[in-house]
Amino acid sequence: MLDLRLLREQPQAVKDRLATRGTCFSEHIDKLLAIDTERRSAETRLQNLQADRNRLSKEIGKLRSQGQDSSAIEAQVKAHAAEMQTLSQLSTELDSRQHDMLLVLPNLPQPEVPVGETAEQNPVLRLWGEKPAIASPQDHVAIAERLKLIDQERATKISGSAFVCYTGVGARLERALLNFLLDLHTRDHGYTEISTPYVVKPEALVGTSQLPKFEEQLYRIDRDDLYLAPTAEVPVTNLHREETLQLSTLPIKYTAYTPCFRREAGSAGLGTRGLIRMHQFDKVELVKICTPERSREELELLTADAERVLQILGLHYRVIELCTGDIGFGSAKTYDIEVWSPGQNAYLEVSSCSNFEDFQARRMNLRFKGEDGKNRFCHTLNGSGTALARLYVALLENGLQPDGSVLLPEPLHDYFGGQRIS
RNA sequence: GGAGAGGUGGCAGAGUGGUCGAUUGCGGCGGUCUUGAAAACCGCUGUGCCGCAAGGCACCGUGGGUUCGAAUCCCACCCUCUCCGCCA
Numbered sequence: 001m002l003d004l005r006l007l008r009e010q011p012q013a014v015k016d017r018l019a020t021r022g023t024c025f026s027e028h029i030d031k032l033l034a035i036d037t038e039r040r041s042a043e044t045r046l047q048n049l050q051a052d053r054n055r056l057s058k059e060i061g062k063l064r065s066q067g068q069d070s071s072a073i074e075a076q077v078k079a080h081a082a083e084m085q086t087l088s089q090l091s092t093e094l095d096s097r098q099h100d101m102l103l104v105l106p107n108l109p110q111p112e113v114p115v116g117e118t119a120e121q122n123p124v125l126r127l128w129g130e131k132p133a134i135a136s137p138q139d140h141v142a143i144a145e146r147l148k149l150i151d152q153e154r155a156t157k158i159s160g161s162a163f164v165c166y167t168g169v170g171a172r173l174e175r176a177l178l179n180f181l182l183d184l185h186t187r188d189h190g191y192t193e194i195s196t197p198y199v200v201k202p203e204a205l206v207g208t209s210q211l212p213k214f215e216e217q218l219y220r221i222d223r224d225d226l227y228l229a230p231t232a233e234v235p236v237t238n239l240h241r242e243e244t245l246q247l248s249t250l251p252i253k254y255t256a257y258t259p260c261f262r263r264e265a266g267s268a269g270l271g272t273r274g275l276i277r278m279h280q281f282d283k284v285e286l287v288k289i290c291t292p293e294r295s296r297e298e299l300e301l302l303t304a305d306a307e308r309v310l311q312i313l314g315l316h317y318r319v320i321e322l323c324t325g326d327i328g329f330g331s332a333k334t335y336d337i338e339v340w341s342p343g344q345n346a347y348l349e350v351s352s353c354s355n356f357e358d359f360q361a362r363r364m365n366l367r368f369k370g371e372d373g374k375n376r377f378c379h380t381l382n383g384s385g386t387a388l389a390r391l392y393v394a395l396l397e398n399g400l401q402p403d404g405s406v407l408l409p410e411p412l413h414d415y416f417g418g419q420r421i422s
Numbered sequence: 423g424g425a426g427a428g429g430u431g432g433c434a435g436a437g438u439g440g441u442c443g444a445u446u447g448c449g450g451c452g453g454u455c456u457u458g459a460a461a462a463c464c465g466c467u468g469u470g471c472c473g474c475a476a477g478g479c480a481c482c483g484u485g486g487g488u489u490c491g492a493a494u495c496c497c498a499c500c501c502u503c504u505c506c507g508c509c510a
Contacts, residue, residue, distance in 0.1 A: 040471095040472070043471075043472065043479085044472060044473085044478095044479095046479080047471090047472065047478060047479040047480085048478080048479090050478090050479060050480085051477095051478055051479070053490075053491080054478095054479090054491080056490070056491090057440070057490055057491040058440070058441070058491085059490095060440080060490055060491070061440035061441090061490090061491075062440085062441095064440085065440080070490075071490095073490075074490045074491095075490085076490085077490045077491085078490065081490090244432095244469095373451090373467095375469080
């Protein structure tokens with residue numbers, strides 16, 4: 001959520017920066033500000049009447065305690081009752097409309113975020129490692145089916161398309177990755193492990209800004225007014241919603257494994273092959289809560305923590321910066337980490353690291369007490385560390401040996417209980 | 423699912439119609455005293471909104487209602503806890 005005060009004081013600057021996302025919010029903002037003006041004028045009028053009422057009511061109390069007649073003053077207060085009722089309703093309604101309008105405005109990209117319209121314009125910041133020399137690359141689905149690591153057909157039978165079942169050593173590899181990632185981030189990178197509920201209330205989704213705009217991407221449990229979490233970002237960041245944190249506790253660094261549930265509405269046929277885009281996938285997430293002064297640096301550190309996963313596993317990857325047209329709704333700045341997939345002959349997004357600045361904190365009223373004792377909004381960040389299914393794809397395709405087996409990177413051997421899948 | 427208890431400021435805990443935004447204690451901050459610390463004593467110590475400011479308004483789980491006036495009365499709802507049942 002944007003700062004209403006900023007919107008009021010510098011509407012043009014906000015419009016200009018939002019326009020770099022490729023959508024014009026000018027009309028929306030004008031309407032919002034008109035409501036704001038009307039709301040404040042109603043509020044001011046109402047507050048004046050309330051002040052009068054409070055003053056007169058005290059006099060009534062005084063008169064009555066002295067046994068004197070107060071009917072004249074009572075009539076005076078009553079005279080404004082109807083107007084106060086109207087103003088109060090008006091102000092509540094305008095406030096709610098204004099709030100709704102504020103919730104659908106995206107975050108301002110940081111000034112240095114490259115301006116662009118599509119993913120093609122995302123600059124590549126750096127490359128790590130090299131593409132492996134594989135004589136005849138194979139698609140991960142071919143590899144996984146040959147080695148009986150996954151069972152797509154039966155997963156479809158029980159849950160529908162775009163769900164997968166890992167089987168045997170395939171399931172074991174998934175579990176090995178999970179443990180490897182959580183250990184890495186807790187032991188080496190200083191994150192605290194969290195295990196959260198996978199089902200969340202709508203407020204939590206509003207807090208991290210999946211709602212109200214992206215309802216159709218979520219699995220909803222109607223009967224209980226709950227949703228399946230699309231990412232651990234939601235339960236983990238919302239752990240501290242409605243809290244005022246002590247400065248000394250910041251930055252907070254959490255890591256969590258959760259399955260992620262996404263309807264992927266409208267993306268049928270888009271890279272849906274195999275494990276790449278599914279309705280349910282496993283992910284280890286990194287979340288940070290920090291002061292505004294620290295968030296830029298924390299984003300760099302968080303991205304480095306996610307990159308470290310691929311470095312340790314020896315997987316070639318690149319880091320790109322999302323341009324203004326491709327950046328997520330709530331993000332002020334985002335880096336994507338893309339691992340090399342020989343089978344797709346393309347880079348695959350395995351992590352997206354974002355600084356939300358105070359956008360989410362405002363929505364969830366997440367603050368900290370500053371050195372001067374004043375409450376300020378925290379900054380929140382998150383990034384995948386990493387998505388498991390796509391890492392799985394990369395491991396199979398990059399580890400493919402001439403004999404058709406898959407050689408795993410050394411750091412996974414103990415976790416997996418072996419070096420090779422054949 | 424059944425029965426009961428309860429939701430007030432960082433915490434504990436008063437307050438049942440009129441200077442109550444809220445007594446008090448603890449905690450926290452500042453000060454006096456002390457070589458230093460403790461103890462003692464004194465003072466301060468919630469949040470949001472409107473306003474250039476002075477100041478004003480709102481908030482005692484949420485939403486309605488009664489009243490000139492509601493933390494206090496009425497109605498509905500939500501949540502938490504305890505016990506029982508069921509269950510991984």
